[in-house]
Amino acid sequence: MSRSLKISSLWILTFSLILAACSFPAFDESSTATPTDSPADIEPAFVKTATPSPRASRTLNICLGHEPNTLYINDNPNPAALSVLEAIYDGPLDSRNYDYQPIILQKVPSLADGDALIESVAVEEGDWVIDAEGNRVELVQSKRVYPSGCKDSSCIATYKKDLSLRMDQMVVNFSFLPNLRWADGTPITSDDSVYAYNLALDSKNPAKEYLLERTASYETVDDLTTSWRGLPGYRDNSYAANFWQPLPYHAWGEFSATELVDADVAARYPLGWGAYLVDEWLPAERITLIKNPLYHRAGEGLPKIDIINFLFIPDPDIAITALLEGECDLLDSSIPLENHVALLQQFDLAGKIKFYAAEKMSLESLHIGINPATYDDGIVSGNDRPRFFSDPRTRQALALCLDRQEVATTVLHGLVTVPDSYIPNAHPLYTPNLNLYAFSPNEGASLLSETGWKDLDNDPATPRTSHNVQNVPAGIKLELDYVTTTSIQRRQASEIFAVSLRECGIGVNLHYLPPAEFYAPGPEGILFGRDFDLAQFGMGSESLVPQCDWFNTDSIPNAANDWFGANLSGFSNKDYDQACAKASFTLSDELDFERNYQETLRLYAETLPTISLYPYLNIAASRVDLCGFELDPSAATSLWLIGELNYGNCGE
Numbered sequence: 001m002s003r004s005l006k007i008s009s010l011w012i013l014t015f016s017l018i019l020a021a022c023s024f025p026a027f028d029e030s031s032t033a034t035p036t037d038s039p040a041d042i043e044p045a046f047v048k049t050a051t052p053s054p055r056a057s058r059t060l061n062i063c064l065g066h067e068p069n070t071l072y073i074n075d076n077p078n079p080a081a082l083s084v085l086e087a088i089y090d091g092p093l094d095s096r097n098y099d100y101q102p103i104i105l106q107k108v109p110s111l112a113d114g115d116a117l118i119e120s121v122a123v124e125e126g127d128w129v130i131d132a133e134g135n136r137v138e139l140v141q142s143k144r145v146y147p148s149g150c151k152d153s154s155c156i157a158t159y160k161k162d163l164s165l166r167m168d169q170m171v172v173n174f175s176f177l178p179n180l181r182w183a184d185g186t187p188i189t190s191d192d193s194v195y196a197y198n199l200a201l202d203s204k205n206p207a208k209e210y211l212l213e214r215t216a217s218y219e220t221v222d223d224l225t226t227s228w229r230g231l232p233g234y235r236d237n238s239y240a241a242n243f244w245q246p247l248p249y250h251a252w253g254e255f256s257a258t259e260l261v262d263a264d265v266a267a268r269y270p271l272g273w274g275a276y277l278v279d280e281w282l283p284a285e286r287i288t289l290i291k292n293p294l295y296h297r298a299g300e301g302l303p304k305i306d307i308i309n310f311l312f313i314p315d316p317d318i319a320i321t322a323l324l325e326g327e328c329d330l331l332d333s334s335i336p337l338e339n340h341v342a343l344l345q346q347f348d349l350a351g352k353i354k355f356y357a358a359e360k361m362s363l364e365s366l367h368i369g370i371n372p373a374t375y376d377d378g379i380v381s382g383n384d385r386p387r388f389f390s391d392p393r394t395r396q397a398l399a400l401c402l403d404r405q406e407v408a409t410t411v412l413h414g415l416v417t418v419p420d421s422y423i424p425n426a427h428p429l430y431t432p433n434l435n436l437y438a439f440s441p442n443e444g445a446s447l448l449s450e451t452g453w454k455d456l457d458n459d460p461a462t463p464r465t466s467h468n469v470q471n472v473p474a475g476i477k478l479e480l481d482y483v484t485t486t487s488i489q490r491r492q493a494s495e496i497f498a499v500s501l502r503e504c505g506i507g508v509n510l511h512y513l514p515p516a517e518f519y520a521p522g523p524e525g526i527l528f529g530r531d532f533d534l535a536q537f538g539m540g541s542e543s544l545v546p547q548c549d550w551f552n553t554d555s556i557p558n559a560a561n562d563w564f565g566a567n568l569s570g571f572s573n574k575d576y577d578q579a580c581a582k583a584s585f586t587l588s589d590e591l592d593f594e595r596n597y598q599e600t601l602r603l604y605a606e607t608l609p610t611i612s613l614y615p616y617l618n619i620a621a622s623r624v625d626l627c628g629f630e631l632d633p634s635a636a637t638s639l640w641l642i643g644e645l646n647y648g649n650c651g652e
Helices: 003-016 079-088 190-203 206-213 257-262 316-325 338-349 392-400 404-410 441-450 488-503 574-584 593-607
Strands: 059-064 093-096 099-102 116-123 128-130 136-138 165-175 215-222 225-230 276-282 286-291 307-312 354-368 479-485 507-513 534-539 610-622
Touching: 059 079, 059 316, 079 276, 079 286, 079 307, 190 206, 190 215, 190 225, 190 257, 206 215, 316 338, 316 610, 338 354, 338 488, 338 610, 354 392, 354 488, 392 441, 392 593, 392 610, 404 488, 404 610, 441 488, 479 488, 488 507, 488 534, 488 610, 574 593
Parallel strands: 059 307, 479 507, 479 534
Antiparallel strands: 093 099, 116 165, 128 136, 165 225, 215 225, 276 286, 286 307, 354 534, 354 610
16 A cells, blocks of 8 residues: 555544555565575574474564664664664663663662672872762862762862872672573673673763763673772762673674674674564564574563564554554554544544553753853843843743643643653652642732733733843843744644743744754854753653753853753752752662752752753554553663563463
């Protein structure tokens, strides 16, 4: 069926909820298409040695939003590749419900159990350490550091050449489960993990750059144990994740890090230990995986599916039609389904598919131009934009005048909760003891009047005017430029926000920019050059620990740091900086960890460097009888349970 006919069929179904009476070409496993490389030519013999099953093979077709760019983990795999890699590797640690779960490790290390510890070590001039600002530096005269035992700014030491100094060094030990094997039968040892660490160093893996720079060593303790040491002064509250996923030295050792980027043994047919191994890759069409008979959970009857075909269908309309017609059994969350939620919900209610949605850790936020870059030179001129938002009460009024619940209800179909801080409300560190800003235009308008923004003509439809507003000349109209990208969801949300802001007497001019222009680097770029009134975009992190440093003074992009940093609002607050530094220096299993991070949430809610608007949605859809599939807000991909997927009578 042609692309246009598939889309037409989909919209017929939208209104009738009856499958179109046209035939859709089924996936043909005996397709004669020829791959660019034959696995038999480039792969070890294990690729073709899956143990025959006495029953008929069970096949599952998972549709991805794009073709993987690579399956080599040190070469920036895209979201579709990460989904495939879930089948090839398993763990080593999974993130589930905002917590770490060991998969091929015996346990998650902890201070309480002694497999994580802090040692006091002597440091000398010229040693690499982490300074009091969290930067990797050489220890030289005048550098400020935390001496051993010091946990807050009151005891920071300034290094002098003749000073005898000791600093704290974190040590974390990780132990494999016994009897793990690569899919070719070779035992997995700690040397494979150390090899992976060295490859990451040689590859300059950008996803691991921060941790690599703060790692003193990563070494083998015994066949099943590795030991990570941080640089002196580095206290990592995500230390439990500082384990390098093993890579097969016996299969890859002959290649350099550079050669592995293009080598088929790493980029197309990587050897793993997970539930499946790659059998065939047909470019622009599919990747076929077959069951790994040496999977360490095979004794549990896993995986349940024998063959998985990953099909590449970037168009969501075609993907939904393929699901309804049976070509796809599961639509992976890499397919952009966010503008098709209502349609998928209709099909779910009609019993034609299963629809899945879960909040992500990433939040869409409204960034407020508190301190534009034009003020960095310290010279106030008539060309500088007024500091509309220097008074926190003005920012609080903005929050009260944003109808975030309406966006959550209509644009996001009631599937998300309006966040109260810079983390989702479902995060275990969330506390309800915060300043809350439910939509209240009357309260927002009253607060604007209190700060000096007056409705002189008694017409809320016209912008208010400044009268004794902090840092704003008299007679300035409260008319703001609101910029975001051209995405449909952001257009819908920003239009609702503009209407609600105008109810409070705040003038809003909406501007939609192409992503390349919107995210352009500073100083010319509107975001990183800090040249905006209001800017809507998303911020997220894979870390389970909140990123309070996004709003630190040191994170403001400016000329001194080459316009690099997450604090695009230019927010600077001494109390917040101190609270975040204290929280970041607290380890996740120390008594003060929760309290210290909740203090940053409290200060954020009072001072509002940004306004969190809504969480992103993780969306998927499947055939009605699929089981074992589950979305998790903190999981790296939607396929973290791929070995447990099944369909039909799943009890068999």
